[in-house]
Amino acid sequence: MRKLLFIALLFLPSTAFASTIPWGHSLKQAEAEARRTHKLVMVDFYTSWCQYCKLLDANVYSNPQMIQKARQVVPVKLDAEHGGEAAAMHYQVQGFPTVLFLDSSGSPFGRITGYVDAPQFMQIMQHSLTSYHTLPLLQQRLRQHPSDTSTAARLVNIYAMQGNSTQALTALHSLLHADPHNHSGKVCSACFEMGRLYAQHNQFAKARPVFVRALQAAALPNDKLLAHMLIAICDASLHQKQAALSQLHTGIAMQNVNPGLHQQAEALQQQISRL
Secondary structure, three states, rough: HHHHHHHHHHHHOHHHHHHOOOOOOHHHHHHHHHHHHEEEEEEEEEEOOHHHHHHHHHHHHHHHHEEEEEEEEEEEEOOOOOOHHHHHOOOOOOOEEEEEOOOOOOOOEEEEEOOOOHHHHHHHHHHHHHHHHHHHHHHHHHHHHOOOOHHHHHHHHHHHOOOOOOHHHHHHHHHHHHHHOOOOOHHHHHHHHHHHHHHHHHOHHHHHHHHHHHHOOOOHHHHHHHHHHHHHHHHHHHHHHHHHHHHHHHHHOOOOOOOHHHHHHHHHHHHHHOO
């Protein structure tokens, strides 16, 4: 029996014994490897002074399940202050750690900002992997079934993550055409995704009507308040202070909302009042 076990061990791949994630340090090389292997690149942006980056190393990347799962991606670490500045700026990294899941052309399929524990990290990672592998099928399905609300909503999410406003808007239009009254319950979240994409690029005039559509579709008090807040941010950015305050006044008066979200709305109201 021992001899059989020994022989079996000899034929196990060396990666079966991996005790750490094999990090690279070149995004260009990682993208080349991703093209060759048809994998996503997992990019960890860190700094030498970031304590949560160290916690991610100690508690998440050392997790045996995480080490095993990392075999599905091409892992690379970039110091955002020494060598990784250009990439960090390109992907608008504003806090650390930030982990991105990119395809070989650099398009994002997932993002983790700040510290999360291993189960949550792997959940987001799996969602990114699923989005990457199913994107061609989703694109084909929407072409064949334009009224498929689930597919349209999923594509809005993926395209918004990639920063592809043209494709995201096309998918959103398909969703709104197929489900103008939000029977699927997917319109509100899809509009949030589209509006945030516009807002990230300071296109507040485009973002505002999308957030208004989200408000119209919202069924939950929290979603309604969030929509009022996002509309208010657009109004304030467009120098419409009173319109912004009116949105917040309506939202803050709502009942049965999350206390934390309510506090954020009040803080936003104070901030805009001082403009």
